[in-house]
Amino acid sequence: MDNLPDYENRRLAVTTFDKNIVVTAGAGTGKTTLLVDRIICLLMRPQDPLKITDIVALTFTNKAAGEMRSRLRKRLDGIISFGLKVEDAGENRMLAEIIEEFKLSDKEVRLLAKNAVAEIEKSQICTMHSFAGFVLRFYPLEAGLDPGFKEDDGSAFMELFEKEWEIWLDVELSLNSPHRELWEEILNRTTLESLKDFVKELCNEAIPLNSIVKGRTEDYSNNEFQ
Numbered sequence: 001m002d003n004l005p006d007y008e009n010r011r012l013a014v015t016t017f018d019k020n021i022v023v024t025a026g027a028g029t030g031k032t033t034l035l036v037d038r039i040i041c042l043l044m045r046p047q048d049p050l051k052i053t054d055i056v057a058l059t060f061t062n063k064a065a066g067e068m069r070s071r072l073r074k075r076l077d078g079i080i081s082f083g084l085k086v087e088d089a090g091e092n093r094m095l096a097e098i099i100e101e102f103k104l105s106d107k108e109v110r111l112l113a114k115n116a117v118a119e120i121e122k123s124q125i126c127t128m129h130s131f132a133g134f135v136l137r138f139y140p141l142e143a144g145l146d147p148g149f150k151e152d153d154g155s156a157f158m159e160l161f162e163k164e165w166e167i168w169l170d171v172e173l174s175l176n177s178p179h180r181e182l183w184e185e186i187l188n189r190t191t192l193e194s195l196k197d198f199v200k201e202l203c204n205e206a207i208p209l210n211s212i213v214k215g216r217t218e219d220y221s222n223n224e225f226q
Contacts, residue, residue, distance in 0.1 A: 039057065057124070072125065079110060
């Protein structure tokens with residue numbers, strides 16, 4: 001581990017608590033491992049140690065959230081069972097060295113790990129949608145929401161999109177379509193599947209529709225679809 005060219009940067013990312021840290025790295029380079037190490041250090045740091053329920057770790061997908069939670073639990077279970085000694089740490093050597101510098105006894109390390117495992121199911125290691133739902137359920141009146149609402153994992157959107165897309169096409173591609181000439185032009189340039197993917201992206205909440213519509217209205221009216 002200490003032979004890695006970015007070892008010091010990894011160590012800084014795990015142990016820097018007084019400022020925001022941004023880690024940019026490709027797939028398979030150890031970002032999840034680094035994040036798990038950082039969470040453990042937050043749980044065990046000498047100054048102002050956190051409870052696991054004080055930590056928020058957000059991902060984009062349920063699969064990624066489950067993986068992070070699983071790896072954190074596995075690491076904590078290992079600490080409870082075997083401690084965290086440098087000579088026995090193996091690939092976890094950097095974390096073991098850091099915890100050793102915290103001057104915690106083996107008993108203290110195991111107790112902190114045990115407390116974290118006991119509360120891990122209450123922790124906010126989840127998707128951004130799940131965390132937003134968690135917060136909104138605390139303030140349903142202020143949010144104007146039914147407390148029994150369910151956050152969409154994307155499936156409800158897809159179901160609604162497919163339904164509305166078929167209804168729209170039934171009108172647009174009918175013999176009496178009000179845009180028959182425009183459709184002839186469009187389908188000479190692209191396929192329905194490509195158009196469907198394009199429209200689906202336009203429905204993405206991250207797309208600034210106002211600027212797109214403003215910039216493209218004239219093009220559409222002049223049949224300049226690209």
